[in-house]
Amino acid sequence: MVHRLRSLMNALFHRDRFESAMSDEIRFHIDAYADDLVRAGWSREEAQRQARLEFGGVERVKEDAREARGVRLFDELRADVRYAMRQLRHAPAFTAVAVLSLALGIGANTAIFSLMQSVLWSTLPVDAAKRLRLISWVSGPQLVMDSTWGNMNPTATGGRTSTSFSYPVVQELQRRDSSFEQLFAFKPIGRITAVIDGQAELVTGQLVSGNVYEALGVVPIAGRPIVPADDDRPGSGMAVAISDAFWARRFGRAPAVLGRTMTLNQVDVTIVGVNPPAFTGLASGQHPDVFLPLSAQPVVLPWRYGKSPSLLDDPEYWWVLMMGRRKPGVDEREAKASLDVLLRQAVQASLPHKAARDQPRIQLLAGAQGLNDVRRAFSTQLFVLSAFVALVLLIACANLANLLLGRAVVRQREISLRLALGAGRGRVARQLLTEGIVLALLGGAMGIVLGYWARDSIPYLLSTSWNASPLQADFDRRVLAMCVTVTLVIGVLFSLAPVCQSTRVELTESLKDGARTTMTRSKRLMRRSLIVFQVALSVLLLTAAGLFVRTLWNLRSADLGFQPGQIVLFTIDPPRSAYSGEARKALFQRLEEEIGGLPGVVSASLSSEPLVANSSSTTRVAASGRKPSQGDSIQVWVNDVGERFFETMRIPILYGRALGPRDRATSLPVAVVNQQFVRTFFPGENPLGQTFANASQSWHIVGICGDARYDEVSAPVPPTFYQPFAQTKDLGAMTFEVRAAIGEAGLVKAVREVVRTIDKDIAVFDVRTQEEQIAATFSRERLFAVLTSAFGLLALVLACIGIYGVMASAVASRIPEIGIRMALGAESRRVLTMILRESAGLAGLGAFIGVLGAAALGRSIEGLLYGIRPFDPVTVSGAVLLMLMVALLAAWWPARFAATLDPMHALRRG
Amino acid sequence: MSQSADLLPGTLDMLISKAVSLKPLHGYGVLLRIGQISGHALQIPQGSLYPALYRLEHQGLIAAEWGESDNKRRAKYYTITSAGRQRLKEETASWQRLVTAIASALATTPDEV
DSSP: OHHHHHHHHHHHHTHHHHHHHHHHHHHHHHHHHHHHHHHTTOOHHHHHHHHHHHHOOHHHHHHHHHHHTTHHHHHHHHHHHHHHHHHHHHOHHHHHHHHHHHHHHHHHHHHHHHHHIIIIIOOOSSTTGGGEEEEEEEEOSSOSOSEEOSOEEEOTTSOEEESEEOHHHHHHHHHHOOSEEEEEEEEEEEEEEEEETTEEEEEEEEEEOTTHHHHHTOOOSEEOOOOHHHHTOOSTTEEEEEOHHHHHHHHTTOGGGTTOEEEETTEEEEEEEEOOTTOOOSBTTOOOSEEEEGGGHHHHSOOSSSSSSOSTTOTTEEOEEEEEEEOTTSOHHHHHHHHHHHHHHHHHHHOGGGTTSOOOEEEEEEOTTOBOHHHHHHHHHHHHHHHHHHHHHHHHHHHHHHHHHHHHHHTHHHHHHHHHTTOOHHHHHHHHHHHHHHHHHHHHHHHHHHHHHHTTHHHHHHOBTTBOOSOOOOOOHHHHHHHHHHHHHHHHHHHHHHHHHHTTOOHHHHHSTTOOOOOOHHHHHHHHHHHHHHHHHHHHHHHHHHHHHHHHHHHHHSOOSSOOTTEEEEEEOOOTTTSOHHHHHHHHHHHHHHHHTSTTEEEEEEESSOTTSSOOEEEEEEETTOOOOTTTOEEEEEEEEOTTHHHHHTOOEEEEOOOOTTOOTTSOOEEEEEHHHHHHHOTTSOOTTOEEEOSSOEEEEEEEEOOOOOSOSSSOOOOEEEEEGGGSSOOOOEEEEEEESSOHHHHHHHHHHHHHHHOTTOOEEEEEEHHHHHHHHTHHHHHHHHHHHHHHHHHHHHHHHHHHHHHHHHHHHTHHHHHHHHHTTOOHHHHHHHHHHHHHHHHHHHHHHHHHHHHHHGGGGGGGOSSSOSSOHHHHHHHHHHHHHHHHHHHHHHHHHHHTOOHHHHHHHO | OOOOBOOOTTHHHHHHHHHHHHSOEEHHHHHHHHHHHTTTOBOOOHHHHHHHHHHHHHTTSEEEEEEEOTTSOEEEEEEEOHHHHHHHHHHHHHHHHHHHHHHHHHTOOGGGO
């Protein structure tokens, strides 16, 4: 086999050499024979002639020899392709429509598939990623730990599951486990302040245990990795690694970066290594700039609520993520069981007084993608989108099939002629197949290029000016292979139908002089069914797109309870080492005052949670100053705000007063509550002057404000209270809200100036308008509305092309009939309506099927909608109406052509 | 020339293999050698010689190399490969079986039935 392949390849790739050798050999043969004849007494001339004669046709022999070598097949294929190209060039309109349909269909699929590849299937760039496990636990509702940091999800049985562990437990498991090659730990820590060369900026960080690099086999492209020894030596001067992207962005890939120091949250650190570009940490959708040893937590992220700043020795606080690569010989169940035993012992040892609580049990999750929150957030959307683009591709394929069928009719005579001249049916079929594949390949190639160009535009729709997109598109070999496969399958499948039709032609019939190129009944029915199919799918897609657009619209036009216009937001998080406790509050108060006094500023305030930013603080309270027991407390939402918060946000104060300068740290703790809060705790009472309390303090109600959205638009306004930040125990980052009559750019410049004069190490970040902030919370819905509308329109255009093609050829084949009708006195208007009615009939049937489909499938997208039912009559009728209009429009030109036919001319053509 | 027989289908490859197994030969030489070893009883149609040579070479049963002919001209010489020799052995054996079987069938007299 190998030998044959090599000999074929030699013949193909050294074609000239192969050919000339063959000629030489045959010439030698003839000459040698002639020499023998001369020796036998022939004259030289006669001998040559005789030798040639006996040898036979040289070309024939060569051709047979080529076939013996397998070369001939390729020669024919090349001829087929050349012929196919010529055919396609001769029908530019047909080619353009077919190729463009396919290109758009395949392009859309490429773009979505490359997203799915990155979100759902891409793995960490390490060896044996399949054996990596993310360790998680499940527990009943009575949790052993007091606090967690990280995601925590309810289980079906009312328990909880999480991937966070306390550091003491992690260390114990690392020390004693034997079923994993190495257990390693990490923690994404979000943004921290870095000062490089005296310039403050925000970088994203990830804490990693000292053995992460060794365990994963990640080798830095420069310098050295973080090693276990780094993890033992926390504090000043500790080693950090940086990402390749950060190296490029901040240091211009200067080799001198190794050994440089910078400060992270006021702690001096030394850069010891640069990660390879492919390694972007252990949490997907995040691209940390800086990797620090886990032991950096107490100094870089000192914990402000606990007794000590360190979480490392706190058994109550569960926050570290753990992964490991299962040893090849150990099976999944054994690994889980042995780790389970170790976890139970570790929990008992570190939390001995919690034996009565529900003990957590180990669950092993796939770790090939690391920690993947993006997957959970987007997988439904991506699957819906992939269904969408698959349907678009189907519509495009229907177009292709339709066009090929149409062409088969036109070429019936040509094909009959070729069959009559002795071409084998197989040969003709191969020719048609080649044409289909060439067409598909042209469309596919264009589609792949289109998808490649568009791959970044979808993630871009999700990015904001202050946050990178959580999605990324991977255009890799797998995506390419998928696209090429789809293209080839389409090419073969859709050229087969016309092949079957064409090679079964009755020769004598179709070659008869004057034989009309007509369609058989079955062929016409097939083309019509394709139209109905296209219209049905288009209506389905348009309906879905309509629902998503209305969802976005409902979100945008929802009543917020405050006025977001003209408000600019930015966040300030002063380093905690320099600003804590009262000093921090004083700084915020000074900033509030100075920024409020800037020229052009109407009013300025700040809050611990920006409004409608998908983040919230909650606590459980009970009314009337009673200390709440587990039973009678209710979860409420809380925000720490500045004095002029209500004025700045334009949230109306309905009764009582807003918060003001008299509410100081030392005065009576007060709160302004919203109407929902009143409805929840004081129905039918006057809440002013009443108190409520949580486990640690109580508040005095001084005012009632209107209901305003808190963390998101799509949820009802929760019971909320606002307390003055001056009276809160401790503050984190604060977001400023500035209502200004001047433009954003000028305002931000002035604000930065104010901040810099106070302290140059304080960064002003996440600058955005309140409106941008709100829009960002429905970026997923917007992405959806935009993409589905685009694909819906694409479907519409493709269906339109299909209808036009079928109606045009229907009219063309009916020219004589129409001529007779007109000669017999049919008015041109009647001819026009006849054609239009036919088209409307097909479209109507398709639309009906599409509506049935929409009714059946609406359920599956219910979770993605807001403020609209999955089967919305208005949206459905809109989609149907649009489709019918487009169908009539597409049929208008052929109908017009038929109506203006000259009867004499038409009859003569028949 | 003595009486010549038509070649049975499928036997050409066998004869070519046999011819080049005796000594490396060029195409024309193969023709002469088959004539010689068959006592000029077999006529090879010249047109089918080269396709057969190319087919055998493609299958790896014979190998080709350029060399110099007796009268100092460049010629392509074919030799048998070990795979070809093996195949020749098998084909020879099965041919013998066939010939014996057919001969015994044809030699049968009515009494023997």
